[in-house]
Amino acid sequence: MAAAHLINCPGVETEKVLISLLEKDSSEQAVLIAKRKAVDTLARLQCSSAIPAIGQCLFSRDTYLVENAAWALSQLHCSSQKLQDQMIALLDDPSQNHRILIQSLAGLNAVQALDSISRFQQDPSPGVKGAAISAAVTLSGKASNLDVLAEHLFLPNQMDRQCAVQDIIDAKADSLLPQVLKAPVSPVFRMRALRLLFPADQSEQPSRQVLDWVDLVIQDDPLQLELVHQYDQDPAIDFLVAELFNPDFSRCYLALRTLLLKPAECLFSVLQEAWKREAHNDYGAHYFFVRLFGLKPSWAPTARDWIIPLLVDAVTNPRPQFLKSCHAAVLSLAALEPCVLLELLPGLFNGSARVGWEVRYAIALASPLLKAVDKSGVADQFNQHLLADPDGFVSRRFGLSIDNAS
Helix, strand or coil: CHHHHHHHCCCHHHHHHHHHHHCCCCCCHHHHHHHHHHHHHHHHCCCHHHHHHHHHHHHCCCHHHHHHHHHHHHHCCCCCHHHHHHHHHHCCCCCCCHHHHHHHHHHCCCHHHHHHHHHHHHCCCHHHHHHHHHHHHHHHCCCCCHHHHHHHCCCCCHHHHHHHHHHHHHCCCHHHHHHHCCCCCCHHHHHHHHHHHCCCCCCCCCCHHHHHHHHHHHHCCHHHCCCCCCCCCCCCHHHHHHHCCCCCHHHHHHHHHHHCCCCHHHHHHHHHHHHHHCHHHCHHHHHHHHHHHHHCCCCCHHHHHHHHHHHHHHHHCCCHHHHHHHHHHHHHHHHHCHHHHHHHHHHHCCCCCCCCHHHHHHHHHHHHHHHHHCCCCCHHHHHHHHHCCCCHHHHHHHHHHHHHHC
16 A cells, blocks of 8 residues: 555655565565555656666566566566566466566567567457457557457457457557447447547647547447347346446446336336435446436436436536546436536536546537527636637537537
8 A cells, every 4th residue: 555655755765665665575475465566656657767676576476566567667668678578488478467468568669579479369368369469560560450359349258348449549440449439348448549549639629520439439328339238038127227237338238228218207216216225326337327317308307306416416526436427417417407507517617626528528519408598698608618628629529519509
């Protein structure tokens, strides 16, 4: 815990004490665990003077320490031929994390590792196979076997699907983005791929096509995804609501898609009970509940009276694990009660508020709905904020929203 906390104390003293820990000769489990975190912290602090000490960790018998060291050396752009050769040699050790080693070597542009890495393109593990294909593209400059990465996006195992997204990012395979946007993984993974493959700022704003893709991820309509699960019979509502807590996003989206077909009056009591019991404090289910409320407009007045305050709280919830729900709550409020969202704007745009770009983008997306109910010009006060937003996606989206409204 101390080694992890030192990320908040950057400086020479912190770097020295963490390096001295790495140089400590001990086989105690507690020390090994601390070393793993020390390596991680030094890399995040971009401490290049720690490269020799971190490099020695590649020779440890602790495979987790080796894994962290390989990742750290990649982050620190280690140019040591000796250490890169050791990472290549570790590829012959079946006990090591081959995926991390391959990714790290590709990140270091270790062209001499290409032959050693290429043999893993037939590995039975999709994570290792995908990393090897991505690394081969990076190191050879030849885009081959990208169709395999696309197939990995729809494998039964969620971890394999998530790895596939990262492999596509690492290979800079922007041609595969349409498939990524259909993958049943967290919207965080899909958006990360979109932002890294198609970066945008004020000087180089995104195209209309890219914005359409951003809209898809922000709106997160389950009908736009290609799911890898299906029901062989119509499930009960209790089961479907319980599935919104499933760690596999394909199952969550399948449940969400099916719940949208059910009458609102049959859903509300089950959703309300599940929310009070656990969904309010489960960040995964919290997101799907919030999105479901906005995607289904036919709630009874009594249900709306309960849902709207919940959405207001979701928009303003400061807890980091619930940030993913904020923009979803903005869209749901805009769909159900745009006047309430309009009232929240001053608080969202005040100087002390820390509103993520996704929230600002969702507001820009919802601006035509807000304008339609804005009788006192509240929304106009924030137009300049959105038009001059430092994020190119937000400013461009708001500009298009204005054009479409007029």
